[in-house]
Amino acid sequence: MCCVFITGPEDQYGTSIISxxxxxxxxxxxxxxxxxxxxxxxxxxxxxxxxxxxxxxDIRLQGCTRCCMRWYFTVNGLExxxxxxxxVYQAQNLDIHRVSTITGYCRHISGLPLLQGQHKIQFNVGxxxxxxxxxxxxxxxxxxxxxxxxxxxxxRSPPSLPPPGPPIYxxxxxxRQCTWSAKNDDRDYGDFGHCSFTKQRDDTWLKVSYHGDxxxxxHHSGRWFxxxxxxxxxxxxxxxxELYQSISFNNHRPAAITGYCRSAGGSRIRKGMHNVILSIxxxxxxxxxxxxxxxxxxxxxxxxxxxxxxxxAGGTCGGTAIGASCVFPFSYKGKSxxxxxxxxxxxxxxxxxxxxxxxxxxxGYCICNKKISTSATAYMPQWEQYTWKGLNSxxxxxxxxxxxxxxxxxxxxxxxxxxxxxxxxxxxxxxGRWFFTIDGEECSSPQPIDxxxxxxxxxxxxxxxxxxxxxxxxLENGAYSIAxxxxxxxxxxxxxxxxxxxxxxxxxxxxxxxIVVEELPTPKxxxxxxSIGFVPNYKQCAFNKLNKGEDQGVIxxxxxxxxxTGSYLRLTYEGDIRLAGCNVCCMRWYFTVxxxxxxxxxxxxxxxxxxxxxxxxxxxxVSGLCGGVGDGRTLxxxxxxxQFRVGKCNAxxxxxxxxxxxxxxxxxxxxxxxxx
Numbered sequence: 224m225c226c227v228f229i230t231g232p233e234d235q236y237g238t239s240i241i242s243x244x245x246x247x248x249x250x251x252x253x254x255x256x257x258x259x260x261x262x263x264x265x266x267x268x269x270x271x272x273x274x275x276x277x278x279x280x281d282i283r284l285q286g287c288t289r290c291c292m293r294w295y296f297t298v299n300g301l302e303x304x305x306x307x308x309x310x311v312y313q314a315q316n317l318d319i320h321r322v323s324t325i326t327g328y329c330r331h332i333s334g335l336p337l338l339q340g341q342h343k344i345q346f347n348v349g350x351x352x353x354x355x356x357x358x359x360x361x362x363x364x365x366x367x368x369x370x371x372x373x374x375x376x377x378x379r380s381p382p383s384l385p386p387p388g389p390p391i392y393x394x395x396x397x398x399r400q401c402t403w404s405a406k407n408d409d410r411d412y413g414d415f416g417h418c419s420f421t422k423q424r425d426d427t428w429l430k431v432s433y434h435g436d437x438x439x440x441x442h443h444s445g446r447w448f449x450x451x452x453x454x455x456x457x458x459x460x461x462x463x464x465e466l467y468q469s470i471s472f473n474n475h476r477p478a479a480i481t482g483y484c485r486s487a488g489g490s491r492i493r494k495g496m497h498n499v500i501l502s503i504x505x506x507x508x509x510x511x512x513x514x515x516x517x518x519x520x521x522x523x524x525x526x527x528x529x530x531x532x533x534x535x536a537g538g539t540c541g542g543t544a545i546g547a548s549c550v551f552p553f554s555y556k557g558k559s560x561x562x563x564x565x566x567x568x569x570x571x572x573x574x575x576x577x578x579x580x581x582x583x584x585x586x587g588y589c590i591c592n593k594k595i596s597t598s599a600t601a602y603m604p605q606w607e608q609y610t611w612k613g614l615n616s617x618x619x620x621x622x623x624x625x626x627x628x629x630x631x632x633x634x635x636x637x638x639x640x641x642x643x644x645x646x647x648x649x650x651x652x653x654x655g656r657w658f659f660t661i662d663g664e665e666c667s668s669p670q671p672i673d674x675x676x677x678x679x680x681x682x683x684x685x686x687x688x689x690x691x692x693x694x695x696x697x698l699e700n701g702a703y704s705i706a707x708x709x710x711x712x713x714x715x716x717x718x719x720x721x722x723x724x725x726x727x728x729x730x731x732x733x734x735x736x737x738i739v740v741e742e743l744p745t746p747k748x749x750x751x752x753x754s755i756g757f758v759p760n761y762k763q764c765a766f767n768k769l770n771k772g773e774d775q776g777v778i779x780x781x782x783x784x785x786x787x788t789g790s791y792l793r794l795t796y797e798g799d800i801r802l803a804g805c806n807v808c809c810m811r812w813y814f815t816v817x818x819x820x821x822x823x824x825x826x827x828x829x830x831x832x833x834x835x836x837x838x839x840x841x842x843x844x845v846s847g848l849c850g851g852v853g854d855g856r857t858l859x860x861x862x863x864x865x866q867f868r869v870g871k872c873n874a875x876x877x878x879x880x881x882x883x884x885x886x887x888x889x890x891x892x893x894x895x896x897x898x899x
């Protein structure tokens with residue numbers, strides 16, 4: 224037995240204070256804008272406890288507009304894994320002193336528990352995470368400020384291990400879409416918009432996406448990024464995009480910023496209400512623009528853990544650990560374990576705190592996504608995400624990145640997508656091609672999954688691109704083309720057909736790039752008997768080198784059999800879109816269902832606007848969720864005619880548009896239940 228705690232009464236959370244200290248500072252009047260404000264030394268009595276850190280006192284920001292400063296705790300110079308901080312942001316130049324309380328719990332630093340002994344608790348001030356700029360901060364103005372440190376005993380002991388078997392989780396899509404119509408936001412810094420979302424489980428992840436216009440101008444760069452409850456995603460990485468261009472060029476184009484997140488700011492995203500924010504910061508210059516002359520949207524989805532969610536990547540699920548990661552070694556009934564075990568269980572499990580399971584310890588299942596569905600008739604999404612920050616690959620031919628995915632069934636399809644920067648430069652009338660292969664072979668059923676970048680002028684233009692599609696597993700000569708088992712998926716770069724070697728390609732830039740792989744079952748327009756939970760229903764209409772030069776009308780038709788009245792359709796186009804041969808011109812690509820545009824909640828469209836006469840082909844993504852069309856008519860069950868169209872923007876003349884040039888393009892239709 225490691226220790227006995229003599230504690231006071233418990234609060235509603237089962238916490239008890241076993242020691243505490245207060246450091247008071249009268250009339251600090253500290254004007255520093257960066258670094259340690261005050262320090263308080265504390266002697267921690269036990270390895271098993273947490274520290275509750277509290278600042279109570281004056282903080283202030285002034286002398287600036289649209290600015291932000293951050294006050295935060297460190298222990299021995301390092302921040303806690305669960306960051307303890309607070310931020311002050313102001314849109315106008317104000318000089319307001321206010322008493323503020325910043326409080327939080329600290330148990331781990333850099334993944335290691337905070338051990339007993341003497342520790343330096345520091346209260347600091349500095350820049351906010353989304354900018355390097357410092358402003359006029361002030362701390363402890365003509366009043367008594369204090370740092371309070373409390374050592375908290377472990378929470379009350381959990382019950383003994385429940386009966387064998389994983390927790391029941393029947394997957395049902397949980398999502399929300401927030402839309403803005405022609406918001407025309409020209410801010411260079413701050414928050415573009417937010418969308419609240421109620422998460423239903425602790426052991427799931429969030430998928431967040433922005434679909435809409437983003438833009439910068441000459442020699443300027445800017446960053447768009449997601450924050451969840453005020454903090455960027457930290458597990459596995461930020462969800463962001465950056466733009467840069469080397470010439471004076473006013474180019475509005477659609478972008479799809481998307482990614483999966485388990486933890487934000489070092490804290491796991493648990494069930495309950497969360498505020499998801501798309502923020503903006505500039506790196507060089509100004510003149511950024513978001514959501515110009517079109518509908519933009521934020522989509523938030525709750526998804527099960529990824530297929531590779533072992534304890535070191537995604538924590539545990541079920542049990543009493545609420546998603547915490549394994550801690551080794553641990554003991555159970557007098558025996559020590561240095562890895563996950565199946566003792567008394569059908570599936571492997573572990574403890575998430577050192578010591579003996581059954582006293583004050585907690586536990587969870589080790590391999591989450593394979594264990595939280597308990598019925599063979601229930602669908603459970605299988606996906607993985609691989610991320611790289613600052614990839615900066617200069618390979619001009621061959622494999623940029625390779626990942627491994629364990630496919631569960633011969634008959635399922637794979638949906639693969641790249642989200643990141645692709646660019647060529649140093650040439651005119653030149654072209655580069657990026658594409659996926661599976662085990663070294665390009666997809667042939669139904670079409671390749673690729674994208675091209677072509678430019679008539681020498682431009683250094685870094686832009687986010689999505690390259691994606693669904694590759695179907697076909698039965699050929701008695702074997703499936705994408706069999707179950709270990710599949711190696713490569714993202715490659717090379718030359719376009721009829722063009723020379725690609726000039727100075729760039730793949731992945733300073734922000735986070737990602738490859739996402741999803742295993743999809745065969746779509747079922749008719750719900751199978753005795754099925755439970757969500758049953759996927761989707762269709763992909765794919766074409767290779769469609770080369771549509773139409774400036775008005777239908778580009779792609781994709782008939783779809785809708786299973787239920789009242790459900791929504793997620794409509795996505797992925798492929799080339801281009802505008803050329805004009806100056807100060809604009810064209811629009813958009814979806815209709817049965818000839819009418821979506822109206823519930825808003826249109827699904829994207830625009831390209833240019834101010835210089837160039838011919839520049841790049842991949843574009845147009846995506847959104849639709850619950851009704853025209854005057855609000857509900858989408859009925861039965862066959863629906865989904866159309867992807869092109870036309871002129873409001874207040875502009877028709878110009879030279881082009882769609883699906885020299886590469887594959889596709890429309891993907893997915894049926895989903897209504898939003899939360």
